[in-house]
Amino acid sequence: MAATALSLRARRAELLASNLANADTPAYKARDIDFKAVLERQQHDQSAASLRVTNAAHLTAASASGVTPADVQYRVPSQPSLDGNTVDPHLEKAAFGENAVQYQTTLLLLDRKIRGLMTALRGD
Amino acid sequence: MSLEQIFAIAGSALSAESVRLNTVSSNLANAETVSGTSDQAYRAREPVFASMLAQQVAGQESESVGVRVVGVVESAAPPRMEYRPDHPLADENGNVFLSNVNTMEQLADLISASRSYQTNVEVLNTSKQLYLKTLELGG
Numbered sequence: 001m002a003a004t005a006l007s008l009r010a011r012r013a014e015l016l017a018s019n020l021a022n023a024d025t026p027a028y029k030a031r032d033i034d035f036k037a038v039l040e041r042q043q044h045d046q047s048a049a050s051l052r053v054t055n056a057a058h059l060t061a062a063s064a065s066g067v068t069p070a071d072v073q074y075r076v077p078s079q080p081s082l083d084g085n086t087v088d089p090h091l092e093k094a095a096f097g098e099n100a101v102q103y104q105t106t107l108l109l110l111d112r113k114i115r116g117l118m119t120a121l122r123g124d
Numbered sequence: 125m126s127l128e129q130i131f132a133i134a135g136s137a138l139s140a141e142s143v144r145l146n147t148v149s150s151n152l153a154n155a156e157t158v159s160g161t162s163d164q165a166y167r168a169r170e171p172v173f174a175s176m177l178a179q180q181v182a183g184q185e186s187e188s189v190g191v192r193v194v195g196v197v198e199s200a201a202p203p204r205m206e207y208r209p210d211h212p213l214a215d216e217n218g219n220v221f222l223s224n225v226n227t228m229e230q231l232a233d234l235i236s237a238s239r240s241y242q243t244n245v246e247v248l249n250t251s252k253q254l255y256l257k258t259l260e261l262g263g
Contacts, residue, residue, distance in 0.1 A: 006258075007126070013254070014126040014133065017247050018175075018188040021137035023240055024144075025173040025191050089243065100250045107257055114262035 002110040004042050008035060009103040011067050016096040019075075019087050027084035030075040030092065038071045127258070129188055130251040134244045136176065136190030141241040143171045143193045148234045155225040160213040165203035166223035168230070169196050199224055 012033055022028040077086035147169045154166040175189040201224040209218030 010126045010254075013251065014129045014188045017130040017133045017251070018190070020243055020247055021133050021140075021191050022173075022175050022189060023243070024141075024236070025175050028175050028189075089240075093243065093246075096247065096250070100254060103254050104257065107254075107261065111261055118262070 001043070002106055002113065005039060006103065006106045006110060008033075008039055008042070008067070009099060009106055012099050013096065013103065015072065016092055016099060019092045020089065020096065023085075023087045023089045023092070025085060028087060029084075030077070030087045031072050032075055032095070033067060033071050034073065038067060126188075127251055127255050130247065133188055133190045134248045134251070136192060137244040138241060138248075140171070140173055140191045140193050141237050141244065143196075144237040145234070145241070147171055147196060148230050148237060151223075151225045151230050152227065152234075154223050155227050155230075157223045158211065158213055158220050159203075160215055160220065162203055162205075162221050165221040166225070167203070168199040168201070168223070168225045170199065170233075171196050201226075 012035060015031055015033060019030045019032075075086060075088075078088055078091070080086050151168045157166040159165045171193045172195050173191050174194045176192040177189055203224045204222040205219050206222060207218055208214055208220050211220045214220050
């Protein structure tokens, strides 16, 4: 659970970094993923059957981080500019910061889990 | 791990923004450049940004995009013409041609470019910290 959330957080950080990198690119549309929805779907998918891949050219339903292209959605612009760019740098910066903090939280959770297991193994 | 991709993305943005800073400084340096003909007059330069799929950066499967400079265009505005018959570069009518650089516009662009550069440096720093913390997992 925490591992899935962590890779999803990393994926979201990547998307938000793309938005910030393209803050001045004409016609660029800001994108993001709905974290809650994707995580819930992944939890559900883990129990469900997945597609079998017998050839390198076969497509899997989800990528390594579990994010399908359909999960990446365009942001509804609050102040679109004339050159067709929909990036709001302040909003993206806030989202990036929030995502970074939540990444650390998930990391801490995972870290404590591992430490707990180590303590149980050592028995001291 | 997609955190590695961020280094490529923010790196591409830093390089693109530095091209923009370069053109702005070149424009400001040449704001008062004088030439003898209208064709030789300095024209303000501006980079054109375009997004670039991360596959082109790292060859990996990803929908994230970096940024690249597809070209530098010269402003089509007419150069400023001034009547200075004493100037060594003046033409037969006594006119010299100054650059078409709009200093105010360039200064605004300079601020925008340096802010974007700062943002991407922050993104890089944050990602680096997250990455280093991930390496310490369970240690």
